[in-house]
Amino acid sequence: MQTLHVVQPGQMAYERAVQLQRDLVERLKQDPDAEDGYLVLLEHPPVVTVGRTGSEGHILLGTEELSRRGIAVHETNRGGDVTYHGPGQLVAYPIIRLYQRGKDLHRYLRRLEKATIATLSTYGIEAAPEPPSAFRKADGTEAPMTGAWVGDRKIASIGIAVTHWIAYHGMALNVSTDLRHYDVIHPCGMPEVRMTSMAELLDEAPTVAEVGERFAQALTQELGFKIGLADGR
DSSP: OOEEEEEEEEEOOHHHHHHHHHHHHHHHHHOTTOOOEEEEEEEOSSEEEEOTTOOGGGBOSOHHHHHHTTOEEEEOSSSSSEEEEOTTEEEEEEEEEGGGTTSOHHHHHHHHHHHHHHHHHTTTOOOBSSOSSOOBOTTSOBOOOOSEEETTEEEEEEEEEEETTEEEEEEEEESSOOGGGGGGBOGGGOTTOEEOOHHHHSSSOOOHHHHHHHHHHHHHHHHTOEEEEEOOO
16 A cells, blocks of 8 residues: 655744655656655645735735744745644644556545535534635636535635645644634635634634544545655754
């Protein structure tokens, strides 16, 4: 059975995490016959990221004020719009060969959603891949609903990048995230969207590490891997 090597570097700055992913992508490129993959599980210091289809107009504060609040800003090559990462949020970056899984980006996104929703279900949280009603982006266009939703509140965001049919970037799940930091953006470009977290929904929030373990189990089951450990330094 293929092995998904779990890398757990702890809290890591966003730009360093992007470089780590690129390094792991290169490892897979250098051995195209190998069937293993990687799963990076970490937290970021406070940062707003702008995806390929995003607009800096969806960031509601200037760079100086964000810096004063200790929030960095980075453009990135993942899909999607604007999102926030910070302490208390599980960020999962699977580095997976999609050419061994049908070269189907849509199906891969759905499988990330399923693994996220399955993880939440182990805590008694009933989530769905879309909210009960559609949301629109700030420009009036209908927004894609990728992610995990609890009612009309979003709890997890998903955005990927692909090179040579190797996927990277991934999923961010609010465990005990400070939701006030989402007030500095239109999450995913949608002004009406409100975010939630596991801490907001449960009597006692689990740790990010514990949720990461459960997500790794759910993802390996969804993708047909077994879990292995790797050194992320």
